[in-house]
Every structure is written in C-alpha cells, then in structure tokens.
Amino acid sequence: MKVLVPVKRVIDYNVKVRVKADGSGVDLANVKMSMNPFDEIAVEEAIRLKEKGAASEVVAVSIGVKQAQETLRTALAMGADRAILITAADDVHTDIEPLAVAKLLKAVVDEEQPQMVVMGKQAIDNDMNATGQMLGALLGWGQATFASEVNIDGDKAVVTREVDGGLQTISVALPAIVTTDLRLNEPRYASLPNIMKAKKKPLDEKTPEDYGVDISPRLEVVKTEEPAERQAGEIVGSVDELVAKLKDAGAV
Template sequence: MARVLVGVKRVIDYAVKIRVKPDKTGVVTDGVKHSMNPFDEIAVEEAVRLKEKKLASEIIAITCGPAQSQEALRTALAMGVDKGIHVEVSGPEYETLQPIHVSKILAKIAQNEKIDLIILGKQAIDDDSNQTAQMTSGFLDWSLATFASKIEKGEKDVTVTRDIDGGHEVVTLKLPAIVSADLRLNEPRYATLPNIMKAKKKPIQKLSPKDLGVDTTPRIKIISVEDPPTRQAGQIVPDVDTLIAKLKEKGHC
C-alpha cells in the first residue's frame, strides 16, 4: 500500500472580497477569514478515499506558513489524514515564499518520508500560480499528471483521467508519482465534530526550511499589487460594420 503526501495551504476564504493594502505591497490579511485552499481540500479527500479503499497505508499532510497555518492541517487531520507536518515560515519570509521554495520542501519531505504518491491541489486561489506540482515533479524526477478529474490506483501505478481543452486524456504513471487535483475530482467531506476532536490528538511535526536544507531567498520581487481597472460601460451597436469600426478606433483590430 502507498504512503501518500498531500499539500494544504491556508488562504483567504474564497467568499471574502479581497482588498489591496493602501501601500500596494499586497492584500489585506489581518482580521480576514481564512480557510484551506479549495483545491487542497479535494486533494485531501482523494487521499482519504484511497485509504478507505485500502490502497493507501498512511496519509501525511504538509503545510508551509505561520503558526495560523496549523488550522488547515487540523482540518486535514479531521478529514482523515493520519499526521501533519508544519514547516513554519512567518513574517517577511512567508510574504516572499514562492512555489519554487514550497516545491523544494515537498520534494525533501517526500524523500524523507518514503512517499509513493503526492496529491496536490492544481493551484492556490490566492496567487493562482499553478506551479508547485510541476516544479516538485522536476526536483524529484517523478511522473506527473495535472488537472486530474479521476484517479485509479493500481499496485505499482496510478491511472489518471485529466481535463484538457479538447476533452479528456487518460495517462498511466509508474509510482512514485505526483497528481494535481482539479475541481471535478470529488466533493470534499465536512469534518464531523467527533473527528475534529480526534484530530486534536493526532501528531503535528514542526520543522523549518533550514531543517530541510531549503533556502527561501526570494527569486522574484513584487513591485506593486493593484485592483483591476473598473470595467467601462458597454455600448449597443446596430450592426457588425459599426462594431468593427469601433474596435478599430480602440486599437483592438
């Protein structure tokens, strides 16, 4: 049976209206509701289902971030994950933490824990990078399937149905492998009160990037974060010729 690693990230809740800081250095996070990244919830659910089918022996959830990130880990534990790893990164270091850093951390943990399968959300809804699974695959030189809408695990491989522009693509990966979860993969369960209570007794290991030999020096610099421009009111035109003429005026043709 496979040992499974899932990544979970604490992000601003999807229902919250995002506000940019007055100094344009980022978005307002203080006093704002946070929750587990929705795509990561799907990844956790898929891992738990594999264990329920006796296709996984142990599930480990990992998060990178400040002390509050443990909330996302506790949610994962309450959903059925066996243990958590919290790689503590806080302050300015967390604000500049990038997918390349997280990927290196995941790769190191996967090697240390002798992981067979990594399941990640396809992207985080705060930065929308969609890079972590791909970069982790590169660092480990493991097979990768992104945007999974179905996962079927065999004894030494995993068959993944993935969404592509033209429909669906089915690929079979030899283990160890990495899969990133898309929206259609499953419907995550709610953590029940008894399981939330049990999760408090499950172990969470604390590490730092230095413990793993990972340098978190930023590779990119954020110059400015700004609200998108206000959308202008539309115009109704009488015919196609007028539409083309107006597009040419605006420089769109």
C-alpha cells in the same frame, strides 16, 4: 501506499480581497483564512484512496506561518492520519515562493518516502500553478496535472486530465505527482467528532533549517493594485456596426 498531501493557508474564497492603501500588498487584518480549495480537493481524494484500500496512510504537510496549524487540523479532521508543519515565516504577509516550497516538499518526500503526492493544481492567492511541476522535476517523478479522475491500477495511476481540447487519460508509473482540478471531487465536511479526534492526531513541527533548505526569496513584489474596473457594455444594431466599432477600437 503512503500519500503526501501539501496544503496551503489562504484567504477564504468567500472573502473579497482588499489591497493596502500604499500598494504594498493585500490587507490580511481580521480576514478569514482557510485551506486552499484545490488542496481541500487533494485531501479528499487522498482520503478516498485510503477508503478504497489503495492507500494505507495520508500525511498532510503545510509550509508557512505557525497559524497554518489550523489548516492542518482541518485536514486531520477530514481524515488525514498525521500532519507536518514547516514554519517558514513569522509574518502572515510572507508568501513562500513555489521553488522554495518544492525544495522543502522534496526534503519531506525523501524523509517520508510516499508513493504518491496529491496536491492542488494552484493556490488561489497567487495562482502560480508551479509547485507541483517543480516538485516533479526535482524528484524526477512522473506527473499528472489538472486531474479530474484518479484510479490506482497496480503500480500505476490512471489519471484523467482536463486539457484545452477536453479530457486526456494517461497512465503514470508510481511514485508520481498528481495535481487536482475542481471537478475531481466534492470535499467532505469535517464532523464534530472528527474535529475533536483531530486534536489528538500527531502534528510535527519543523523548520526549513531542519531540512537544510534555503528559502530566501528570488522575487520582489514591486506593487499590488486592484484590477481596473470593467467598462460598461454597448448595444449595437447590427454585425456591421459591431465590426466597425471593433476596428475603431483596434480589436480586429
């Protein structure tokens, strides 16, 4: 079974994001970039499936700027077998929209014919949580989102999902889309020998034109601004006083 794992290059989750003074976007100058944490979990899960003998090959794919090569090399160092980079932007500030990403991933799936796509449930830069679902719709595949446990049972994937009411276990026929949640696993650190080996693993470079996909943006970002500062709390002496203050504030 071949597993395809899309990965995205984002601002490292330890970095405090700064908005440009003119509100035109986020300042990326000299900012540390890394693999989207949810995608890192997806890579780890695909590698574990291979280690269990459920998967035979793990292919990582990234869509964005040329610098995303570093992100793919990280996936290769973790244990992916090969990688595909689709260079879809020249400016690091350009974010490819989920529908365009889904269309490109569908083209990759049509070419690679994987039996499963394992991907992060969302990217931490835009939090759209849309690409996996869009890809499932374009392919006509079943999908198991927000996965906290994945097992392969013959031609089906048994997936435990995190839902509002707790956990839900479903069985989805392969081929299928699985999007990963935080509690699925703990990604491994790439060892130095594997980092060196990753430099020799295949990494193909493509463009959207190679797949005949139009990635023209459909959305326009009008303005970016910092969230409002949280107001200081207030201690009240009783429940009645709390209710009165909430009523005055229009909260109840």
